[in-house]
Amino acid sequence: xxxxxxxxxxxxxxxxxxxxxxxxxxxxxxxxxxxxxxxxxxxxxxxxxxxxxxxxxxxxxxxxxxxxxxxxxxxxxxxxxxxxxxxxxxxxxxxxxxxxxxxxxxxxxxxxxxxxxxxxxxxxxxxxxxxxxxxxxxxxxxxxxxxxxxxxxxxxxxxxxxxxxxxxxxxxxxxxxxxxxxxxxxxxxxxxxxxxxxxxxxxxxxxxxxxxxxxxxxxxxxxxxxxxxxxxxxxxxxxxxxxxxxxxxxxxxxxxxxxxxxxxxxxxxxxxxxxxxxxxxxxxxxxxxxxxxxxxxxxxxxxxxxxxxxxxxxxxxxxxxxxxxxxxxxxxxxxxxxxxxxxxxxxxxxxxxxxxxxxxxxxxxxxxxxxxxxxxxxxxxxxxxxxxxxxxxxxxxxx
Amino acid sequence: xxxxxxxxxxxxxxxxxxxxxxxxxxxxxxxxxxxxxxxxxxxxxxxxxxxxxxxxxxxxxxxxxxxxxxxxxxxxxxxxxxxxxxxxxxxxxxxxxxx
Numbered sequence: 069x070x071x072x073x074x075x076x077x078x079x080x081x082x083x084x085x086x087x088x089x090x091x092x093x094x095x096x097x098x099x100x101x102x103x104x105x106x107x108x109x110x111x112x113x114x115x116x117x118x119x120x121x122x123x124x125x126x127x128x129x130x131x132x133x134x135x136x137x138x139x140x141x142x143x144x145x146x147x148x149x150x151x152x153x154x155x156x157x158x159x160x161x162x163x164x165x166x167x168x169x170x171x172x173x174x175x176x177x178x179x180x181x182x183x184x185x186x187x188x189x190x191x192x193x194x195x196x197x198x199x200x201x202x203x204x205x206x207x208x209x210x211x212x213x214x215x216x217x218x219x220x221x222x223x224x225x226x227x228x229x230x231x232x233x234x235x236x237x238x239x240x241x242x243x244x245x246x247x248x249x250x251x252x253x254x255x256x257x258x259x260x261x262x263x264x265x266x267x268x269x270x271x272x273x274x275x276x277x278x279x280x281x282x283x284x285x286x287x288x289x290x291x292x293x294x295x296x297x298x299x300x301x302x303x304x305x306x307x308x309x310x311x312x313x314x315x316x317x318x319x320x321x322x323x324x325x326x327x328x329x330x331x332x333x334x335x336x337x338x339x340x341x342x343x344x345x346x347x348x349x350x351x352x353x354x355x356x357x358x359x360x361x362x363x364x365x366x367x368x369x370x371x372x373x374x375x376x377x378x379x380x381x382x383x384x385x386x387x388x389x390x391x392x393x394x395x396x397x398x399x400x401x402x403x404x405x406x407x408x409x410x411x412x413x414x415x416x417x418x419x420x421x422x423x424x425x426x427x428x429x430x431x432x433x434x435x436x437x438x439x440x441x442x443x444x445x446x447x448x449x450x451x452x453x454x455x456x457x458x459x460x461x462x463x464x465x466x467x
Numbered sequence: 468x469x470x471x472x473x474x475x476x477x478x479x480x481x482x483x484x485x486x487x488x489x490x491x492x493x494x495x496x497x498x499x500x501x502x503x504x505x506x507x508x509x510x511x512x513x514x515x516x517x518x519x520x521x522x523x524x525x526x527x528x529x530x531x532x533x534x535x536x537x538x539x540x541x542x543x544x545x546x547x548x549x550x551x552x553x554x555x556x557x558x559x560x561x562x563x564x565x566x
Binding site: 176177178236237238239277285286287288289290291292296299300303307 | 478
């Protein structure tokens with residue numbers, strides 16, 4: 069008996085223990101992706117390794133190609149998606165930076181690709197641990213961005229991601245993030261959805277403008293200043309705006325089909341009567357929630373807002389979530405060199421002229437440095453003071 | 468519906484003649500049909516045409532194919548004029564940028 073078949077039976081029991089990267093690969097398989105391009109980089113590699121195994125064992129009916137760089141990985145996905153095939157790749161860190169040009173091409177060409185990025189710090193100095201600067205650097209490429217908190221969310225986001233990206237009102241690519249090692253290489257219990265339910269939730273890709281050899285077209289060709297260049301950029305922005313409604317609808321559909329509710333662009337945790345709160349994303353939000361529970365036990369009126377989407381940026385959702393707060397803190401596990409935190413900047417911009425609560429920015433956990441319960445207690449304490457500013461957390465004195 | 472950058476016409480419609488300040492004029496009475504201009508044109512907009520010219524330095528040359536510049540795409544870089552060994556291509560001011 070073939071190994072793949074045995075695995076399927078285990079899957080149908082609807083639970084498994086797997087790493088984030090394995091969960092993502094299972095999501096890609098369930099999405100019936102038809103094309104995968106692969107170039108290895110730690111800590112992403114085990115995603116495309118798992119997919120290679122699935123293709124080799126006939127568990128996944130996809131064309132799998134190994135390319136010579138991340139730039140080519142995205143170029144190959146661009147071409148296959150344009151041929152009307154649901155396509156996938158994954159990367160991290162410097163690989164993502166090398167892909168930067170093709171990210172603009174994929175979004176600009178309106179191709180609903182889904183890619184996984186395992187967030188890893190950028191050198192120098194060399195470092196392979198968790199930090200979100202790599203994807204924050206891609207916030208202006210026209211890709212939607214989701215930051216996952218669990219292995220389950222990483223799997224489910226692949227399925228929701230294709231539904232959102234392929235919506236006729238959106239037609240933009242989406243990247244789904246996992247924190248390096250904390251999700252990518254750590255095993256958690258995962259519920260694997262049934263294939264029939266997934267097929268119902270995620271219909272086949274129908275790309276209206278796919279390459280047709282009998283009817284050749286020019287794709288992304290030369291457009292002079294008086295051609296529709298500005299109009300195309302404006303239209304992309306409109307679609308990014310439209311994606312908010314689509315995200316709400318798709319997460320709602322997902323909750324009804326699979327009984328797991330991701331509540332749209334942000335998650336509000338114990339925010340009902342909160343007086344102050346912290347905004348965080350990824351796995352740091354989990355530690356934050358733990359500390360919120362601790363502080364609540366002590367009688368503090370505190371909550372947490374977890375950013376699931378960074379693009380489109382949930383400005384209206386944040387404005388409404390903070391409307392009854394006295395102060396808010398923003399935690400960035402990334403650094404915008406020469407400016408303040410990426411999220412802190414966006415939150416301040418979203419609240420400008422609409423809310424006058426103090427926004428305190430925190431930079432923490434760079435290069436995978438632990439962000440501990442005591443660090444969160446510090447951040448909540450500083451946030452509560454409501455004096456604003458930007459603070460580094462747990463930085464040692466260097467003599 | 469979204470807008471995607473897809474063109475149902477050939478990129479041949481994208482004329483680049485308006486990019487031009489000067490245009491090359493070939494003096495066929497001096498042109499020896501060496502085709503060095505054709506080889507050097509960075510925009511591949513010099514065609515080799517049978518009976519493309521009415522003048523030539525000799526009866527024998529007149530029967531040969533001649534270089535003809537496609538003024539829809541010539542950007543007026545002047546490389547042809549610079550490379551011509553007979554100095555028979557002259558760059559002249561082309562204020563309208565059109566042929």
